[in-house]
Amino acid sequence: MIIQLKKETKPQEIKDFIKYLENKGYQIKDASSQDLTLLGVIGDTSKLDIGNILSFSIVEEAHRIATPFKQVSRSFHPLDTVVEVKGIKIGGNNPLFIIGGPCSVETCDLLKETAIFVKESGAKGLRGGAYKPRTSPYAFQGLGTIGVEYLNTVSNEVGIITVSEIMSSDKIPEFEKNIDIFQVGARNMQNYELLKALGKTKAPILLKRGFSNTIEEWLMSAEYIIASGNPNVILCERGIRTFETYTRNTLDISVIPLIKKLTHLPIIIDPSHATGKRDLVEAVSLASIAAGCDGLIIEVHPHPEVAYSDGAQTINYDSFKTLMKKATKIAKVIGRGV
Amino acid sequence: MIIQLKKETKPQEIKDFIKYLENKGYQIKDASSQDLTLLGVIGDTSKLDIGNILSFSIVEEAHRIATPFKQVSRSFHPLDTVVEVKGIKIGGNNPLFIIGGPCSVETCDLLKETAIFVKESGAKGLRGGAYKPRTSPYAFQGLGTIGVEYLNTVSNEVGIITVSEIMSSDKIPEFEKNIDIFQVGARNMQNYELLKALGKTKAPILLKRGFSNTIEEWLMSAEYIIASGNPNVILCERGIRTFETYTRNTLDISVIPLIKKLTHLPIIIDPSHATGKRDLVEAVSLASIAAGCDGLIIEVHPHPEVAYSDGAQTINYDSFKTLMKKATKIAKVIGRGV
Amino acid sequence: MIIQLKKETKPQEIKDFIKYLENKGYQIKDASSQDLTLLGVIGDTSKLDIGNILSFSIVEEAHRIATPFKQVSRSFHPLDTVVEVKGIKIGGNNPLFIIGGPCSVETCDLLKETAIFVKESGAKGLRGGAYKPRTSPYAFQGLGTIGVEYLNTVSNEVGIITVSEIMSSDKIPEFEKNIDIFQVGARNMQNYELLKALGKTKAPILLKRGFSNTIEEWLMSAEYIIASGNPNVILCERGIRTFETYTRNTLDISVIPLIKKLTHLPIIIDPSHATGKRDLVEAVSLASIAAGCDGLIIEVHPHPEVAYSDGAQTINYDSFKTLMKKATKIAKVIGRGV
């Protein structure tokens, strides 16, 4: 961390401040010139609160040089993390992990039908929300426990990995019994109590990026889970909020190579929420594969227009089949299986 | 709601779609011209999911005309909501409700000293975080239960209303025993499980706006609490995320008159988080009062530079005293007490 | 356009307002219910100023149903626009139009060397800035006229199409003499005086999207050029400003299929400005091709670290060669040449 002191700071104040930092176990290097008083703080500054430093009235500015995240960082763990679920490997150079399925779990039969279809088309994961974070209290809130149980039933019958959103820590036992991959939704990315609780499980966590969070904040949320003891984190970009209104969100495509550089974690893309429009899902999916993602999570429904939620961004069976064929070709060009 | 159908839609498809809507209990009015097929949907469209409408392949666009929130709306409840806490009235034309205190509860003595000071300066509320949502898992996470108890002790001894952040529903009993006003932080504004649980209490809820949420989303979160049975909602604007880096957030000052127009709820401003810099707190506080807010929540600490958190935006006693004097004068000009 | 009137509007006021609109040549359709007064305005509303409608005190809200752009719209001109420059066709199903070259024109020799290299690698265009919009008045502002002339010289000697940014209309004659494709930079996207002047030329215009402009605003700027008489517009997405600081901008990848749907114009991607980091250029370029773009504009320099500007996002010869090989493969998968 580099700290710039105010021009008018007195020598004694500088001395006291340096002592304060040294008492916290840091080594201080003076990088001042005649114009600026600059101090370099050496040591594990990930534990040093920049807000605390800025609160000193003699401090003009403070810049963090080292990243605040540690265990998610590629420099801490150079090899790719590969998350294994029921024998399927996600991340590394393993085949793409494609997840299809409805926004919300509706009936058990429909879920099973969809699971069979997406599996036959090449997907290895089945998505379906049982607890739904809806903007309006008057909108359909999901089937709850029964939806979670349907997912388990279908998973066993069809042989497919399930992904579903968990919204509060009291549902962890229910999820541990029924669900393979626990999704943390965008709105809960900084629900730290939930992250800490999930960090105490061994379940693979699909951590969605908050719709206005920076990459650093996202990685700090992953750090919460890992620091609590659970290394099985899969990152998921689902589009960020921008001024654009033609699309529901804006997919940050450059996140893919960037995450690969900064961290060792797998990264999956959600083209359905990223665009909000089914016409755009295919193009954005192919783009994500070309950019090097480790998988996709796509909303698929036999009849999107009667889906309980998110129909506008849900593709039907034919579209999913076509998408999977093209995805396989693009993946092959970049040396990746599906 | 106005629905525009695609040009190529066939008469039978239009008929079927109209029947679908009528079956949901809506009346349909045709507003088409030779260029556009437009349908007006009449009835309580707050229960109609716009995503569901958009999922029909024949739908080009859909615009909500009526607001999706109901119980928070001024048209539903024309008179100002006044939240009463231990005899103090917040909102309406009542005196401004000013809250001061540290970011985090540190020691009981320090909290008491600060409480006495802010009360003597004219504040009626004491803030202090016991559970802290920190970006880093390695940063100070708050004193927890003991901090909550300190707040209660100080409240009783000094005679001041306490405000503290609640981050998960399992802490509700602890808060009901110890805290006067429960704060929902910006990161949890869309933690719907928490909102629903708080809606089942009778506690006054200070609902902060998420740092990238629209006013409509914020009001929908208030709607969650009220629809669950708790009408005691106080809105709190604490700055939104923008590109600007000189400030931590950007205060949306126009929210004040806008909230007064759209809703009947009290609105309080947090100039500390809105700016992130103590030098800017006074100017922004005075501006908020001039714009018509119902109160302020300000971070105050006797020695900001040794505060456990948020020191950079925390003002000291002298600054708070000066601010309160100026605030009183501005409030008087607009016909409001402090 | 759908206009919602305030609840308390009197019948006579509604009548007067309808007459006002009818006098402007519109037909009015009443879509009111007992709760809402809604009027549908029928006719060419692209000429109706929404701000003017909103200025009536009886108007609650107004929603534009038809798009405000006309000549850029695919519904106005269903076939793809193909811009032809010196025999090279851009857009439609023609091979990708790849442009390489330095951020700024430096020396004529260096420019020629780079032109030869990018052409050999498969690019058909050469970029190079002679007038540079720099944030700081103290930064290198470009070679000006001499730079423009170097581009012409190199174009003739090497046989390559040149692209360079024009910042004011008084340089049009100079550009007409020397440059093949005139670039309008992001900062000038809404410099309407410049757009109108360019609309009076016949030159192909590469219109960059402003860094915080919506797609609609971008298309309205294209509409300015076309409405002034010049149909040769090529759109260029170069990333939008978001909160993210790891990248210079955020590429809006979904713009590619969206532009194809909304308009008939070619769309080119600038991965260099979109990311600001050379490590990310390749992944984002491949993604753009997979999503269906019509070309790329990439900053290439033999020694990025001594480039006069934008070195951080400039790739060197080896990287460009590798990128072109991979680009060719991805393009082939989606049935496109390079």
Place this chain on the structure above:
Amino acid sequence: MIIQLKKETKPQEIKDFIKYLENKGYQIKDASSQDLTLLGVIGDTSKLDIGNILSFSIVEEAHRIATPFKQVSRSFHPLDTVVEVKGIKIGGNNPLFIIGGPCSVETCDLLKETAIFVKESGAKGLRGGAYKPRTSPYAFQGLGTIGVEYLNTVSNEVGIITVSEIMSSDKIPEFEKNIDIFQVGARNMQNYELLKALGKTKAPILLKRGFSNTIEEWLMSAEYIIASGNPNVILCERGIRTFETYTRNTLDISVIPLIKKLTHLPIIIDPSHATGKRDLVEAVSLASIAAGCDGLIIEVHPHPEVAYSDGAQTINYDSFKTLMKKATKIAKVIGRGV
């Protein structure tokens, strides 16, 4: 500037890089630890291009410590700049400079009537657009030269200072003959050719902040004008683009105290564009005065509903009169005249 080199950088590469910087006239201070190689660059780094530094492959990151602006900085020029126009002083502790008038100049009679009214109400400036930057090429583009001449006529007859937007440098002679204060609109804030041309005049320049520009970019644009020779710059905040759709823009109120701290220039607020809604103009105006602005620029029209442009945010005579009375009271509380 602090430069962090990559871990794997070799000693010889560091040596060469230091020599490169020393050759540019900078002194280098080593602030490295065992984990990080950090170099402090000492000298006038406002002339050092950060992009150039980042282009070296051995550079991991570079942070500017000193501000990139110089002549606009308060540390360069500690006293407030006071811009004087026809005997009226703007900035410093001088009375607030309030500007009223229509969005667009319409007829000479109407302009004169409005000028008389706003002057009687206490305003010292008259606004009116003759050249209008409209999103649509089909919208009213302003009266042009004749509008500029009307402003001059009215200014002379009524005795009021005129403010009007200039959109291209070829209109400078026309403006120098007719207009007192030249406004640079938000869309042209980074039209550097225009800024440089205005820097060669002696006219007071009202420089609006671009709707998505940072404060630093805004100040760099002011630096362009001053560095070209014209110190008469007045900054104008008019709201920034955010996700919020209830308002046209979001006023950044904290800009007021921040600008006062960072620079010596006067700052004026435009509550009309900042909100886009006439109901919000008064509250936001009073807030701006309480926060310490040097003036306001407000859209006023006798009949907003028939104004040629921006009617929705234009207030009528009665509202302006009321606003001026309240403004005077708030200004008095903070020790300022109107």
